[in-house]
Amino acid sequence: MVNAVVDKLDSLVKEVNSKISQISELKAVEDLQHEILGKKGELTQILRGLSELPEAERPLVGKKANEIKVEIQKLLDKKILQLKRSSLSERLEKEWLDLTLPGEPVPSGRLHPLTRVLREVKTVFSGLGFEFVQGPEVETDYYNFEALNIPPDHPAREMWDSLYLGERTLLRTHTSPVQIRVMEKRKPPLRVISGGKCYRRDAVDSTHCFQFHQVEGFMVDKGVSMAHLKGTLSAFAQGIFGSERKVKLVPSYFPFTEPSVEVYIDCFNCALTPSESCRICGGSKWLEILGAGMIHPFVLRVVNIPSEFTGFAFGLGIERIAMLKFGIDDIRLFYESDQKFLEQF
Ligand SMILES: [Zn+2]
Numbered sequence: 001m002v003n004a005v006v007d008k009l010d011s012l013v014k015e016v017n018s019k020i021s022q023i024s025e026l027k028a029v030e031d032l033q034h035e036i037l038g039k040k041g042e043l044t045q046i047l048r049g050l051s052e053l054p055e056a057e058r059p060l061v062g063k064k065a066n067e068i069k070v071e072i073q074k075l076l077d078k079k080i081l082q083l084k085r086s087s088l089s090e091r092l093e094k095e096w097l098d099l100t101l102p103g104e105p106v107p108s109g110r111l112h113p114l115t116r117v118l119r120e121v122k123t124v125f126s127g128l129g130f131e132f133v134q135g136p137e138v139e140t141d142y143y144n145f146e147a148l149n150i151p152p153d154h155p156a157r158e159m160w161d162s163l164y165l166g167e168r169t170l171l172r173t174h175t176s177p178v179q180i181r182v183m184e185k186r187k188p189p190l191r192v193i194s195g196g197k198c199y200r201r202d203a204v205d206s207t208h209c210f211q212f213h214q215v216e217g218f219m220v221d222k223g224v225s226m227a228h229l230k231g232t233l234s235a236f237a238q239g240i241f242g243s244e245r246k247v248k249l250v251p252s253y254f255p256f257t258e259p260s261v262e263v264y265i266d267c268f269n270c271a272l273t274p275s276e277s278c279r280i281c282g283g284s285k286w287l288e289i290l291g292a293g294m295i296h297p298f299v300l301r302v303v304n305i306p307s308e309f310t311g312f313a314f315g316l317g318i319e320r321i322a323m324l325k326f327g328i329d330d331i332r333l334f335y336e337s338d339q340k341f342l343e344q345f
Pocket of ligand 1: 267268269270271278279280281282283284285
């Protein structure tokens with residue numbers, strides 16, 4: 001009886017050994033483990049049968065059975081490890097990477113030329129002590145026109161064919177309303193620039209667009225004169241177009257400044273290679289870059305700034321500056337999202 005059980009145990013080891021040698025998949029090892037050591041497995045059955053043995057022989061056979069169980073488990077574990085190792089080396093063989101191959105190029109983004117110019121303008125003015133303030137794009141008639149000395153029947157309103165949203169609200173036609181908003185709330189001394197989108201009811205062509213970007217700046221303090229205006233704008237022109245630029249002021253008209261001027265710089269292209277047919281200035285040697293002037297006393301009164309204060313203000317088109325700076329001859333290029341155009345910046 002005892003010998004029969006021991007023989008059974010020994011032949012079980014042989015059986016496991018021979019089955020394992022034919023296995024090539026992990027799943028099959030798991031199945032075999034279940035078949036031998038599981039709840040209804042062969043070894044489990046043999047162990048259950050031990051209770052039928054004479055009591056004196058049970059410990060010896062029990063010991064043998066446990067040794068066999070450990071031995072079988074070792075065989076199974078060894079096979080599992082072996083299969084895992086070979087599947088790993090198989091994967092490494094199949095899935096190798098050549099790390100010396102060059103990678104896929106990732107296209108890098110660039111700043112839009114208008115963003116670039118706007119940032120440069122901000123940098124120049126912040127160096128001169130100007131603070132950047134933003135205002136709303138949807139404005140009231142009051143801030144956009146009236147407070148800036150442009151009453152409803154004023155002929156200057158012709159200059160700003162506007163996009164109205166309602167009876168008294170419109171998309172701002174310039175950034176000058178920010179001047180009023182700042183001066184209403186704060187007292188001089190003030191040195192402020194503002195910038196952003198503006199809108200006019202313009203037909204789109206190579207120099208006009210219904211949407212464009214302006215930067216507005218002003219300074220209010222005791223004793224501010226045209227000399228301060230010219231000095232500030234010279235520093236701006238030199239900061240953007242080169243340190244040797246000269247500035248020329250030509251009398252002009254704006255309702256909210258008195259006197260008003262158009263500001264010109266000498267042509268930077270002609271300065272390098274003088275030409276009668278210069279593609280930037282067309283041979284005139286001067287480029288108009290912005291409009292400016294001393295803030296009209298009416299505007300200062302509207303915002304209750306005491307009469308001992310004076311100020312200057314200026315407004316410039318970012319598109320205009322970018323077109324001059326980069327030699328671009330069509331404003332529409334800024335808004336067409338043409339990769340070939342944008343990649344040049
Ligand atoms: Zn020129």
